[in-house]
Amino acid sequence: MIEDRRLQVLRAIVEDYVQTQEPVGSKALVERHQLGVSSATIRNDMVALEDEGYITAPHTSAGRIPTDKGYRMFVDRLAEVKALSVPERRAIETFLTGAVDVDDVVTRSVKVLAQLTNQVAIVQYPSLTRSTVRHVELVGLDGSRVLVVVITSSGRVEQRTIDLGQVPPDNLLVDLKSRIVRATLGERLPDASWRLAELIETFEPADRPVVSAIVTTLANMFSNEKSDERIAVGGTGNLARFGADFDTAIRPVLEAMEEQVVLLHLLGEASSGTTVRIGHETGHEGLVGAAVVSTTYSPDGDSLAHLGTVGPTRMDYPSTMAAVGAVARYVGRILSEG
Amino acid sequence: MIEDRRLQVLRAIVEDYVQTQEPVGSKALVERHQLGVSSATIRNDMVALEDEGYITAPHTSAGRIPTDKGYRMFVDRLAEVKALSVPERRAIETFLTGAVDVDDVVTRSVKVLAQLTNQVAIVQYPSLTRSTVRHVELVGLDGSRVLVVVITSSGRVEQRTIDLGQVPPDNLLVDLKSRIVRATLGERLPDASWRLAELIETFEPADRPVVSAIVTTLANMFSNEKSDERIAVGGTGNLARFGADFDTAIRPVLEAMEEQVVLLHLLGEASSGTTVRIGHETGHEGLVGAAVVSTTYSPDGDSLAHLGTVGPTRMDYPSTMAAVGAVARYVGRILSEG
DNA sequence: ACTGGCACTTGCACTCCTAGAGTGCCAGTT
DNA sequence: AACTGGCACTCTAGGAGTGCAAGTGCCAGT
Numbered sequence: 001m002i003e004d005r006r007l008q009v010l011r012a013i014v015e016d017y018v019q020t021q022e023p024v025g026s027k028a029l030v031e032r033h034q035l036g037v038s039s040a041t042i043r044n045d046m047v048a049l050e051d052e053g054y055i056t057a058p059h060t061s062a063g064r065i066p067t068d069k070g071y072r073m074f075v076d077r078l079a080e081v082k083a084l085s086v087p088e089r090r091a092i093e094t095f096l097t098g099a100v101d102v103d104d105v106v107t108r109s110v111k112v113l114a115q116l117t118n119q120v121a122i123v124q125y126p127s128l129t130r131s132t133v134r135h136v137e138l139v140g141l142d143g144s145r146v147l148v149v150v151i152t153s154s155g156r157v158e159q160r161t162i163d164l165g166q167v168p169p170d171n172l173l174v175d176l177k178s179r180i181v182r183a184t185l186g187e188r189l190p191d192a193s194w195r196l197a198e199l200i201e202t203f204e205p206a207d208r209p210v211v212s213a214i215v216t217t218l219a220n221m222f223s224n225e226k227s228d229e230r231i232a233v234g235g236t237g238n239l240a241r242f243g244a245d246f247d248t249a250i251r252p253v254l255e256a257m258e259e260q261v262v263l264l265h266l267l268g269e270a271s272s273g274t275t276v277r278i279g280h281e282t283g284h285e286g287l288v289g290a291a292v293v294s295t296t297y298s299p300d301g302d303s304l305a306h307l308g309t310v311g312p313t314r315m316d317y318p319s320t321m322a323a324v325g326a327v328a329r330y331v332g333r334i335l336s337e338g
Numbered sequence: 339m340i341e342d343r344r345l346q347v348l349r350a351i352v353e354d355y356v357q358t359q360e361p362v363g364s365k366a367l368v369e370r371h372q373l374g375v376s377s378a379t380i381r382n383d384m385v386a387l388e389d390e391g392y393i394t395a396p397h398t399s400a401g402r403i404p405t406d407k408g409y410r411m412f413v414d415r416l417a418e419v420k421a422l423s424v425p426e427r428r429a430i431e432t433f434l435t436g437a438v439d440v441d442d443v444v445t446r447s448v449k450v451l452a453q454l455t456n457q458v459a460i461v462q463y464p465s466l467t468r469s470t471v472r473h474v475e476l477v478g479l480d481g482s483r484v485l486v487v488v489i490t491s492s493g494r495v496e497q498r499t500i501d502l503g504q505v506p507p508d509n510l511l512v513d514l515k516s517r518i519v520r521a522t523l524g525e526r527l528p529d530a531s532w533r534l535a536e537l538i539e540t541f542e543p544a545d546r547p548v549v550s551a552i553v554t555t556l557a558n559m560f561s562n563e564k565s566d567e568r569i570a571v572g573g574t575g576n577l578a579r580f581g582a583d584f585d586t587a588i589r590p591v592l593e594a595m596e597e598q599v600v601l602l603h604l605l606g607e608a609s610s611g612t613t614v615r616i617g618h619e620t621g622h623e624g625l626v627g628a629a630v631v632s633t634t635y636s637p638d639g640d641s642l643a644h645l646g647t648v649g650p651t652r653m654d655y656p657s658t659m660a661a662v663g664a665v666a667r668y669v670g671r672i673l674s675e676g
Numbered sequence: 677a678c679t680g681g682c683a684c685t686t687g688c689a690c691t692c693c694t695a696g697a698g699t700g701c702c703a704g705t706t
Numbered sequence: 707a708a709c710t711g712g713c714a715c716t717c718t719a720g721g722a723g724t725g726c727a728a729g730t731g732c733c734a735g736t
Contacts, residue, residue: 025698038710043699061698061717135485137477147473149487149497157497159487236574237593240584247578255575363729376679381730399686399729679736690724698716705710 008035009045010054011078014066018314023063068279068313071291075276075317082318084326088116092330102126102335106232109307109331114235116323119311120253122263125230126299126335133184133192138177138214143167148214150221152189153300158221168210176203176211180218189222196222231263242289242312252286253310267294267306274321279313289313293320297328299335307331346373347383348392349416352404356652361401406617406651409629413614413655420656422664426454430668440464440673444570447645447669452573454661457649458591460601463568464637464673471522471530476515476552481505486552488559490527491638496559506548514541514549518556527560534560569601580627580650590624591648605632605644612659617651627651631658635666637673645669
């Protein structure tokens with residue numbers, strides 16, 4: 001099939017270009033790959049590929065380089081899954097196993113992922129939205145202030161201090177706490193918010209102000225997206241691979257890496273599976289030239305969080321995807337066990 | 339005084355070089371500054387300055403640039419304090435005032451400092467070691483596990499879950515908590531650790547295992563330096579100013595910025611006042627070419643934390659020092675008030 | 677102690693040129 | 707119809723050569 005060979009050519013171009021970082025010409029192609037035809041034939045195929053927008057020539061007498069569309073095709077239909085080597089896997093495992101708490105796991109994941117891929121690694125802290133309520137605690141502090149603590153199944157502890165404006169009767173806090181626990185324990189955070197709303201009406205009108213203040217705070221904490229927003233970034237030193245021109249290639253990426261909102265958007269809303277976003281697909285001006293490989297991991301066998309890498313579009317997609325996937329699995333496993 | 343004029347020449351060289359980024363020659367110097375002598379005279383002074391190691395010539399027919407020693411002299415004896423403009427000050431104040439919690443204050447400080455100085459900004463989270471204990475809470479979770487919460491005067495909340503190995507009698511936790519609070523409330527963290535140690539012996543031998551487990555954890559939390567290690571970094575996009583060569587100039591800095599230990603060391607142990615470290619003075623291989631301006635701020639009128647900037651040695655020291663100082667003052671004030 | 681002048685050095689920007697890589701196309705072959 | 711070999715053409719990277727401008731060091735003169 002001619003179609004078939006054209007795809008082989010595209011694959012070869014992507015592979016060679018990723019490796020050499022230089023435009024690849026027809027002659028080099030027949031030399032390095034067993035395509036069984038002459039360079040002239042390859043040239044014809046290349047013209048076709050260029051017409052279809054998969055590759056482009058920087059200038060007349062240079063070879064071709066893949067376009068975003070070309071990489072996309074490569075990732076979707078041509079890339080062969082490349083498994084991580086055993087030493088690599090073992091390295092991930094032992095390095096992550098040494099972690100002492102959730103934060104440490106995340107920090108280490110970023111490091112190992114950056115090292116493995118030679119790219120910029122980003123790891124989202126375990127998300128709250130799908131975790132369940134493991135414990136709620138109300139602590140009366142001095143005067144009218146109350147400390148509200150929530151522990152989730154993902155091991156996160158959120159706390160907040162609020163001022164009720166009045167000193168609550170001591171037993172009210174105890175009573176309220178036990179009712180809150182009864183209503184929300186084991187519930188997912190969004191569901192728990194609903195249960196709380198129903199709770200208010202079961203109290204004496206006199207107690208309502210206090211109850212409502214606390215319950216509102218709790219509901220906020222449950223639906224608070226801020227904890228979802230914590231993201232660790234590492235391996236920015238690898239940005240050298242983006243190219244020489246700092247202002248057009250590197251600076252935008254560095255700036256994007258400092259914006260939580262952008263990072264979250266990059267990691268994406270993918271429900272599961274490994275996602276690749278190439279160049280313009282990232283939806284960010286400064287990230288043409290960059291590609292994002294992201295996936296989800298599951299800190300407690302149920303809820304979801306994201307992690308991934310940012311690298312130049314001319315990256316080794318199979319390896320990167322393998323590394324991202326592997327780290328995600330190990331992180332998920334270790335967090336579930338811990 | 340000849341000595342005097344030489345210093346003026348050095349000052350002029352530093353100022354011009356910082357502004358133009360190009361080696362400055364004797365002729366340009368007499369044109370731009372009112373030195374009252376001819377370029378030939380300046381040349382003689384330059385030779386002297388070069389002999390003493392304050393300036394150096396990249397090659398025979400280029401102007402001179404300051405050495406680390408030259409910058410050091412400039413900072414120590416020549417720099418005139420440059421006050422921040424009123425709009426700048428107001429910008430800092432309003433931007434920081436909008437913060438909702440400690441983390442937010444730190445995040446915003448990094449941003450504003452980076453923007454103000456056009457450099458990489460680093461801000462240490464408020465330190466625990468000098469803060470005092472504001473509250474301690476013990477919460478029995480399911481089974482034998484206990485949640486230990488500490489709130490400090492700097493507004494930080496630390497928590498940890500431990501497994502006692504046995505289910506503690508309920509009243510023991512209550513009793514223990516009240517005794518701990520009585521012993522440590524208002525104490526500085528290191529002192530609080532001592533008080534805890536004394537506490538163990540006041541309990542029944544039967545309760546000792548539980549008490550000791552909890553107390554040890556608490557003591558760990560008090561003396562835990564990990565919270566001291568949290569540092570926010572921002573403005574890495576400004577690294578462009580370091581120069582064109584990524585691998586020798588930028589990458590080492592980026593890598594240093596990812597190492598908490600290095601950052602802590604850079605911010606330094608200075609007890610107070612603004613410190614400048616130039617090139618090799620930073621004590622880090624990759625940071626020749628970089629200078630660190632750091633100072634302390636006081637989150638609660640007593641304890642200390644650090645913040646500062648990292649920039650190329652050819653930076654505008656007076657402005658940077660002014661900005662660092664100003665941000666430190668505002669951050670300290672806002673945290674004390676909050 | 678300072679100045680003007682001068683010979684000397686050096687990097688930079690510019691032009692010019694060539695070698696090499698790669699292309700597109702076409703006529704010929706299977 | 708698909709492939710191939712050959713050829714003329716295009717373009718860039720890199721080297722050599724050149725003139726210019728900036729800057730220096732030194733010295734004799736004020």
